[in-house]
Amino acid sequence: MSQRINTKIREASKKAVAVIALFAFALPFAGCAKKEAGAKWKINIPGLDGSLCGAPIYIAYENGYFKEEGFDVTLISADTETRKIGLNNGTIPIVNGDFQFFPSMEEGVNTVVVDKLHDGCIKIVVRPDSEIKSPEDLKNLKIGVDEIGGTPHQVASVWLENAGISARQEDHQVEFLPFADGNLELEALYKGDIDAAAMWDPLASVAEKAGKVKTILNITTDEPFAGKACCFLYASRKVYEENPEEIAALLRAYRKAQDFINKNPEQAVDIIIKGKYSQIEDRELAVELITSYNYPSYEQRANNVFNVKDDVRYFAQQLYDIGYLKTDADTYTSKYFVEVNVDGGK
Numbered sequence: 001m002s003q004r005i006n007t008k009i010r011e012a013s014k015k016a017v018a019v020i021a022l023f024a025f026a027l028p029f030a031g032c033a034k035k036e037a038g039a040k041w042k043i044n045i046p047g048l049d050g051s052l053c054g055a056p057i058y059i060a061y062e063n064g065y066f067k068e069e070g071f072d073v074t075l076i077s078a079d080t081e082t083r084k085i086g087l088n089n090g091t092i093p094i095v096n097g098d099f100q101f102f103p104s105m106e107e108g109v110n111t112v113v114v115d116k117l118h119d120g121c122i123k124i125v126v127r128p129d130s131e132i133k134s135p136e137d138l139k140n141l142k143i144g145v146d147e148i149g150g151t152p153h154q155v156a157s158v159w160l161e162n163a164g165i166s167a168r169q170e171d172h173q174v175e176f177l178p179f180a181d182g183n184l185e186l187e188a189l190y191k192g193d194i195d196a197a198a199m200w201d202p203l204a205s206v207a208e209k210a211g212k213v214k215t216i217l218n219i220t221t222d223e224p225f226a227g228k229a230c231c232f233l234y235a236s237r238k239v240y241e242e243n244p245e246e247i248a249a250l251l252r253a254y255r256k257a258q259d260f261i262n263k264n265p266e267q268a269v270d271i272i273i274k275g276k277y278s279q280i281e282d283r284e285l286a287v288e289l290i291t292s293y294n295y296p297s298y299e300q301r302a303n304n305v306f307n308v309k310d311d312v313r314y315f316a317q318q319l320y321d322i323g324y325l326k327t328d329a330d331t332y333t334s335k336y337f338v339e340v341n342v343d344g345g346k
Helices: 003-018 027-031 052-062 080-089 101-106 151-162 182-191 203-209 237-242 244-263 265-274 283-292 298-302 308-321 329-336
Strands: 041-046 071-076 094-098 111-118 122-126 141-145 174-178 196-200 214-218 231-236
Touching (some): 041 080, 041 094, 052 071, 052 244, 052 265, 071 244, 080 094, 080 111, 080 231, 080 237, 101 111, 101 308, 122 151, 122 203, 141 151, 151 196, 151 308, 196 203, 203 283, 231 237, 231 308, 237 244, 244 265, 244 298, 265 283, 308 329
Antiparallel strands (some): 094 231
């Protein structure tokens, strides 16, 4: 990856670490309100971003799984930098996030991967009349992303590099254009200002169902991402080391919710829509998407259908190969992944 892109990633990560000191004294008091009767822990969890990715959070909250495990949970809005700060100082014990967090961990954000959340929720789409079908077809063209260094950009870069197309800006084989608003990115695609758009769901899927775009990469089903976790659960290393029982209890709550979603996708969507947790209005599409994310059931875990550690190592290798990480995959995985004993902690 280009020096410019690596610099942007390092600067963003260092900025998050730098401001930690400013919040270190203020944030701990956010959870000092009186705990709900019978609760062992009062915590804040980011869970108001409107995405379907956070479905286990909504279900664990609405179905009482957090409460069953001893938590009095307040769902909060928190951008990426706020999440990093909270993880680092322990005021936020756990967040869901994609492998965009990997470089930040290497740069000093004190967190660890503790579980898989779900499979892919990112697509690369083109106009319906486009002849673009493969990464090779994107050579010398423009690709929209939400930000340079963000996960859609990482996904596009990995896809291109695996096909022998350089994603480095200085090589001028492709050009990435950032759009802070996904709707603006789609408008740019419709107008021909960009040739492809790497996007989060549900925007990409909503546009596809409306016939406005077609998908050329779906990381849920297409290589080199098929069958791999897209989003993981990240725990505060501080909380994990000081109170592993708390992280274990949180994972039990998340796993109850994942199992419920796996077996009851329609009911899960109804709960999410009723609670106004997601902005998606198309129930049928929401059920289709939430099913495609492959939230793991208890049976899948028992049968070792997936391996979280292997997925962490896989993406660490992919990001190392294109210059996003400086640490080799095995070393990175041993340092930033922990296998939590959900029955008791460490």
